[in-house]
Amino acid sequence: MQVQIPLTRDLVLIGGGHTHALVLRMWGMKPLPGVRLTLINPTPTAAYSGMLPGLVAGHYPRSALQIDLVKLARHAGARLILGRAEGIDRESRRIRISGRAPVAYDIASIDIGITSDMPGLPGFAEHAVPAKPLDAFADRWEAFVEAVEARRAPPDVAVIGAGVAGVELALAARHRLGDHARVALIERARALSTLGSGARRALLRHLRQANVTLHEAARATEVTEDGVTLADGRLVPARFVIGTAAARAQDWLETTGLALTNGFVRIGPTLQSETDPAIFAAGDIAHMVHAPRPKAGVYAVRQAPILLHNLTVALTEKGRMRRYRPQRDYLKLISTGHRGAVADKWGLPLDGAWLWRWKDRIDRAFMRKFQDLPRMDPPALPDPVASGVAEELGRGKPLCGGCGAKVGQADLRAALADLPAPAREDVLSRPGDDAAVLAHGDGRQVITTDHVRAFVEDPWLLARITAIHAMGDVWSMGARPQAALAQIILPRMSPRLQAETLREIMAAAAETFGAEGADVVGGHTSLGAELTIGFAVTGLTEGEPIRQAGARPGDWLILTKPIGTGVILAAEMAREAPGEVVAAALASMARPQGQAARILAPVAHAMTDVTGFGLAGHLLTILQESGTAARISLAHVPILPGAEDLARAGHGSTLLPANRTVAAHMFLTEGPRADLLFDPQTAGGLLAAIPADQAETVLAALRANGTDAAVIGAVTEGDPFITVED
Structure with missing residues (x-):
């Protein structure tokens, strides 16, 4: 039996500089068991400085010098936190990050680069x-x-x-x-x-x-x-x-208590801070006290293997640290704008196009380290296995997280078909309701539950998205969230890591539910194979809740979020989704829908939230409950950036085949964009049937509130059927 190795140590890399990028690449090829690796960076990509003049000159596209930190983190098995570090509490060993809960560390390393701004120069x-x-x-x-x-x-x-x-x-x-x-x-x-x-x-x-x-x-x-x-x-x-005349460190380092020289972290030959051996620094942000050198990328690159070795020693408390000895001089290849370059070393006056070609080869070879990340083969299946095992494993395709891990709609309905009707008078639920409906004085209480298998390694972000996802059923019924209970499964880890992970999860939950006026009142935790977060949520409404039944011919259909999260998450697991595409999808999932629900609820004839069964599946449910048909314009359905390209490349969620069964009730032209109608959504938007004479007013109110809503079609007369117009 394979033993699940518990997580016991937290290593946090602050910044996606060149040194850290190389450490992540090497870590992915030989990770240290028991370590939870975290990268904190404000953006999903990091630019390679050596190719910047070529970009300015027009020799390279922007993509040529971008290190994709999302793909790199997936390769390394690291959690990527897209945020800006703004302080280190060395007493509690936590890193403060703008806009979210602090992150704990046992060992931390700083490689945040520098700025060349000149705040002392007026204007x-x-x-x-x-x-x-x-x-x-x-x-x-x-x-x-x-x-x-x-x-x-x-x-x-x-x-x-x-x-x-x-x-x-x-x-x-x-x-x-x-x-x-x-x-x-x-x-x-x-x-x-x-x-x-x-x-x-x-x-x-x-x-x-x-x-x-x-x-x-x-x-x-x-x-x-x-x-x-x-x-x-x-x-x-x-x-x-x-x-370009200045080289300045970020101001927040002044608050850390670390020894600095002109704002840069003072380090010794082991790349550890002079002040705190639990904190390392590399790249331009580091000042090498033992061997001061100008700021240059060559030192950052050559620090990487030393840093990786010494981090391993610090995390395992075994072995001896290595010393970094920077060379006194190095070859400088200085571009001259027109695909030429000048070399500087030992006073040699070398000049010409051949030097540019040499520099270009060096730069491209460096970037290929991150564009062609080595893939580690998964363990082979034992032989023999029961019939159907390989097919269920998707022939090597990993099981999706989020709503992509749901059971298909048809299978779920079959499983619930024999469930008896409610016997209690105060249980007012009907088939097709997004949430259970209970009598509550003169009003109604709704109750729902949802959980999400981890699709990101960041527990704070996962908790926020899951909370928004769980509140979707409450919002879609026109109710206000009231209270939430958490259901959390943590992977096996040490008690301290358990406590820190739960602290991040509950901080995100309290903030997200609190913004909607709801309280987190407790929950249940356990240890398991992987991180899973869920919430049971109650909500209150003064009148009758909005149900999926009620759509009328002539109603306009409004969707409040773009679709495509399922294909993007599936491609990200395969290391094929661009980091900026993934970041945009996560930002969309992390956007709450409470304000949009309160604008839609007073006028909606029917409403639901678009989640695991995809836009087509959830729309068809409204039509089946309402006894109507619909016509939608594929061109007007909002799509997340990059989702259509990934669908065209053949990516798709593991739930996609099950969701496509509703195509029997549709007329559409097959294609990558049409495939997204069946794409399972996590924390997706609200889909509402709105009276046509009020739709423009509602749409304007949604957009004024910051919701990028769109009219995607209309309800029509007829048996439940969806006509998709190109």
Whole structure:
């Protein structure tokens, strides 16, 4: 019998910098049993700095330099928390994250990168863009190029700081914007002062040939919408100002009590903080006290195997830590904008297109480490096995989480067919109701339960989505959530990890239910094979609840959320869904529907929430309960970004085949978009039948409230049937 290894230690990586990205890649190939690995990063991707000048010059698309942290975390078996760290409580060993519960750690590592903004320069924040962080800079640059191409802005650029980064970006901008561009470099001292004389002369020649104006010994005193003002009063005209002269750490590190140098974490040769051996640091955010070096990606890359080894020693309390000894110098390949480069090492004046090709190969090889993640083969099935085992396992396809793990609608109805009708007078439930209905004084109480098999490793986010999912049945009946009981199954873990995980789950539950005026009043916990979270929820309504029966011919059908979560989650499990697509789906699932329900309830003839049986299955239930038909416009059904492309690529939830059985009651043209009508949703939107004369008003109110609702069709006369128009 295979033993389930309990989780006993928490390792938290703060930031998705190059060092941490490489650690995650190596960890996925040989994970340390018993460790819960967590990555905290504000965005689902991280940009590779070495290819930024190529992006600015137009040689690379944005996707070429993005490390997909969602795929990388799945490869490493790590939970990814999309949030911004804002502090470390070293006494309680918890990391504070904006907008959510703190995360506990036993060992933590910091690799959050730096910023090149200049808060001391008047007007910089309003009118300039720091080159770091890279993602924000890339977004602003592409928007500026688009404005120039549309003739909405002149192609005038100024770069503050004429070091290597500033020169690369100035030459790249000049190449991208063309001969009519005016590009200037501003340096308060001497340009390229850290380079050898040969490389410096070559780069200055490239600046002259590209007509980039260099202002040396010139101090910027203000940035305005017209450009950069210098200390001598001159104005350098610019509509896009780039800051590269500064290298600044994030301010929250000052609150940690860690020893810092100019805001950067002081570390020794083992990459541990001088102050706290439980905290490591790497990359640009670290100041190597034993061997100070300039900020450069080469050091971050070479720190990765040392960091992984030393984290393992700290987590196992076995073995000896290794020392990181950075090289004194390294080969710098500096791009010149036009697919050329200059080399700097040992004073060699190397220059030419062949150096660009060399640099391009190095950069692409680095990115392939994250684009072609090695796959670990699952254990083979024993031989022999009972007939049908391989088919039930989906021939290698993993079982989906969320509502993709539900039993099919037809099988569920068959199982419930012989359930006796309610015998009590105060039980008012009818077939097809989303929740049970109980008499409650002059009003009604509704009660429902739902649970979700984990599809993300973040218990806080899973709890929030599950709470919203569980409240869907209450909202769809026009009731207000009243109270909730939690049902939690934790994977086997140490008592301390149990307590920390439950703390995160209950914090999310209390916040999410509390926002709807409901109380979390207790629940039940147990240990099992995997994380599962559920809630039993009660709600109150003053009058009769809204049921699925009641839709009338002529009603408009309104949907309050886009569909596609099932296919996205299935593709993410297969490491095929882009990180930004997954992040958008999670954000949609984490968006509550209480306000939308309160707008819809006063006028809806029928309403339900779209969950496991897909949009088609839930709509057909309304039609069967109401004795009507419907016509929907596939083009007007809102779809989550990326969902249609993933369906076209052949991805789909394990529940999709069962959901497709309702197609017998439909007329539609087969295709990837049509497949999404059967896609199981987790924490999906509300589907309401609204009188046509009130639909526009209701739709406007929903959109004014921030709900991206859409009219997707209309109820018609006839037997229960759905006609799908392209």
